[in-house]
Amino acid sequence: xxxxxxxxxxxxxxxxxxxxxxxxxxxKGSSGTEFKFVTSQNMDVSDGGLRYVDPDGNNVDDSVYNxxxxxxxxxxxxx
Amino acid sequence: xxxxxxxxSRIQITETVSGVDQTVxxxxxxxxxxxxxxxxxxxxxxxxxxxQTEHQTVQKWVEIPGYGxxxxxxxxxxxxxxxxxxxxxxxxxxxxxDNNTIDVDFIVVQATGTRTVNGKDPRFNxxxxxxxxxxxxxxxxxxxxxxxxxxxxxxxxxxxxxxYRSGAKxxxxxxxxxxxxxxxxxxxxxxxxxxxxxxxxxxxxxxASTYSLNITxxxxxxxx
Numbered sequence: 653x654x655x656x657x658x659x660x661x662x663x664x665x666x667x668x669x670x671x672x673x674x675x676x677x678x679x680k681g682s683s684g685t686e687f688k689f690v691t692s693q694n695m696d697v698s699d700g701g702l703r704y705v706d707p708d709g710n711n712v713d714d715s716v717y718n719x720x721x722x723x724x725x726x727x728x729x730x731x
Numbered sequence: 732x733x734x735x736x737x738x739x740s741r742i743q744i745t746e747t748v749s750g751v752d753q754t755v756x757x758x759x760x761x762x763x764x765x766x767x768x769x770x771x772x773x774x775x776x777x778x779x780x781x782x783q784t785e786h787q788t789v790q791k792w793v794e795i796p797g798y799g800x801x802x803x804x805x806x807x808x809x810x811x812x813x814x815x816x817x818x819x820x821x822x823x824x825x826x827x828x829d830n831n832t833i834d835v836d837f838i839v840v841q842a843t844g845t846r847t848v849n850g851k852d853p854r855f856n857x858x859x860x861x862x863x864x865x866x867x868x869x870x871x872x873x874x875x876x877x878x879x880x881x882x883x884x885x886x887x888x889x890x891x892x893x894x895y896r897s898g899a900k901x902x903x904x905x906x907x908x909x910x911x912x913x914x915x916x917x918x919x920x921x922x923x924x925x926x927x928x929x930x931x932x933x934x935x936x937x938x939a940s941t942y943s944l945n946i947t948x949x950x951x952x953x954x955x
Contacts, residue, residue: 664735664744673733673746673755680761680953689763689837689951693893693904695873698814700887700910702875714886716910726871727836727953729763 676731685728696721761953766833767825769901769948774821776876778890778907780939781853782811783932786913801919806930810853810887810912821894822901825950832899839949840894843867850940852879853932854914859888859940877940887912890940894948901948 654668664673688707696703698719704712705723732747744756754760787807792800824832843866849858859877868874873893880886887910894903916930 659733659735661732664733671744671756673735673744675755677756678763679754679757680763690871691837692895693873694871695875695891695893697889697891697906697908699812700889700908702878702886702889702891702908716886 678729678731681728681730685730688726688728690726692724693721694723696723763837763951763953765949766835766952766955767950769822769825769950771821771944771946771948774903774944774946776892776903776905776942776944777848778850778877778905778938778940779815780850780937781813781909781935783808783853783935784811785927785931788927804918804926806916806918806926808914808916808931810909810932810935812911813907813909815907816904818902818904820900821903821946822948824896824899824901833950833952835896835950836953837871837951838894838896838901839869839871839951841867841869841947841949842944844942844944846940847943848939848941850877851934851937853912853935853938856934859938861940863942876942881912886910894946 655665656667658665665671690707694705696719698717701714701717703717703719703721706712707726709723709725711723734745734752736743740758742756742758743754745752746755747753785806786809787805789805791803791805793803795801824835826832844863845865846861846863851857852859859879861877862875872895873891875889875891877888877890878886879888888908890907892903892905894901896902914930914932916926918926918929
């Protein structure tokens, strides 16, 4: 039978362990983030080349890209 | 050690790791969750065949050791540069119970697709490399579909697709960028029947590609 609520000094579980203190639930953060959710277009092409906008918002171009696409940084989350 | 606090509309769980309390769940934080999905089947992405133009024809006499003066035809054909882009609506952003568009924060795209028309590299009798896996894949933002490079490795062709929100619509933007690519061929007059035609890119008529994707969109928010 699923655990409805179980509280011990070292662990908290509820709702069939869907909520468990030994898991890491991702949360939005303004600092100390560990990865990012990309929120829009993050590639562009021009002159046969490619611009990739990394999750931090930095442009990563190959040697031939000659466009002016401007992407944006993703939303940072922490665990 | 774990700590659970439920107080004044807030639930917080902390876990002590190496003597440091770490928050593992907190309803005061913005936590990503999915508020809706949308399924789009048999979505087609098409790229037309490239074109080429004859740029230079030089006929000259050159001295070849052992053969004396020979008549040479020098032909240069080039892939026509092109920047192609199209945007279509593929879905609506989900609405709430009052029929207002939900202000979603992110979209996760899950897709399964096949390339139904295998475009060829105009230089070779082989398909353009495709980055689409044969199984289900996920992405946010954009994904590279096809690319090709020159002999020195520099890119001359890219095909990409982007899926993103614009207002109450989900847009699919298909882009193709083709740089000029030259092909220089020299013929001796005696060994070419139709040197202009023989110096063309041989597979340019087969450079069109088509994809068919089944797409699931997951609409996410950080806070209700």
